[in-house]
Amino acid sequence: MKIEIWSDVMCPFCYIGKNNFEQALEKLPFKDQVEVEWKSFQLDPTLEVNKTQDTIQYFREKKGVAEAQATQMLSQVTQMGKGAGIDFxxxxTLITNTFNAHKLLHLAKKHNKSNEMEEALFIAHFIDGKNVGDVDVLVSLAEKLGIDKDEATKAVTSDELDYEVNQDILEARNNGVSGVPFFVLNGKYAVSGAQPVDVFEDALQQTYKETVSPFKDLSGSSGASCDADGCSI
Known part of the structure; x- marks a missing residue:
């Protein structure tokens, strides 16, 4: 069963959603049959690549939110984070353009380490206060996951992975995705936002039952039948 997740590195609800989703998945007997694919989304592609802002400044200047209101909002998100095991x-936190971070995520995908990279990027941004638009920071994260330094540097500084990032963003737009996190469950159902663990658990169970699980026998008992070993009554 395939789960596609559109996310942006600077979205706190994406981090909360990731943790809640993973907690739900751990409870399910078919967790080893689930493939997770992280997809790119940019909440604010207009941000300059080589500049950073603190979070309050960003809300005040870019979103027109008063400082007191922004502080209250962040306090509420912090409490939500604690419920998901995250200490925001x-x-x-430094707000910056996340396009380079998404290129690194696509490189990690080629090494089957996209989930580990997604977590590393969230920690770097929300916990360690690192600039996830900075080349040196990104290359360091790649090296910690065993990805070659030169390969990571080329991926982040060249345009070789721009197409993959832009395709994810285009796919989201074509599917009407305007906010993240956004989870697509085996191409059949969608879950939007940082939902509680039980919501993810129910959605995953329903999707598995309808799209993966073998046919349910409605007869209630075993009737006369034949198989490769013969027939029985």
Whole structure:
């Protein structure tokens, strides 16, 4: 069963959604049959690549939100994060253009390490207060996951992975996705937002039952039948 997740590195609800989704998945007997594919989405592609802002400044200048209101919003998100096992550190968080981070994520996908990279990027951004648009920061994250330094540097500084990132964004737009996180469950159902663990669990169970699980026998008992070993009554 394939789960596609559209996400942006600077979206706190994407991090919360990731943790809640993973907690739900761990409860399910078919967890080893689930393939997760992370897809790129940019909440604010207009941000400059080589500039950073603190979170309060970003809300004030870019979104027109008063500082007191922004502080209250971040406090609420921090409490939500604790419920998902995340200690957000918004005082250190640096807002920047995330396109390069998404290129690194696509490189990690080629090494079957996209989930590990997604987690590393969230930690770098929300916990450690690192600039996830900075080449050196991104290359360092890649090296920690065993990805070659030169390969990571080329991926982040060249345009060789631009197409993959833009295709994810285009696919989201074509499917009417305007916010993240956005989960597509085996091409049949969607779950939008950082839902609670039980919502993810129910959605995954329903999707598995309808798209993967073998036919359910409605007869209630075993009737006369034949198989490769013969017939029985």
């Amino acid at each position: 550190n918004f005082e250190k």
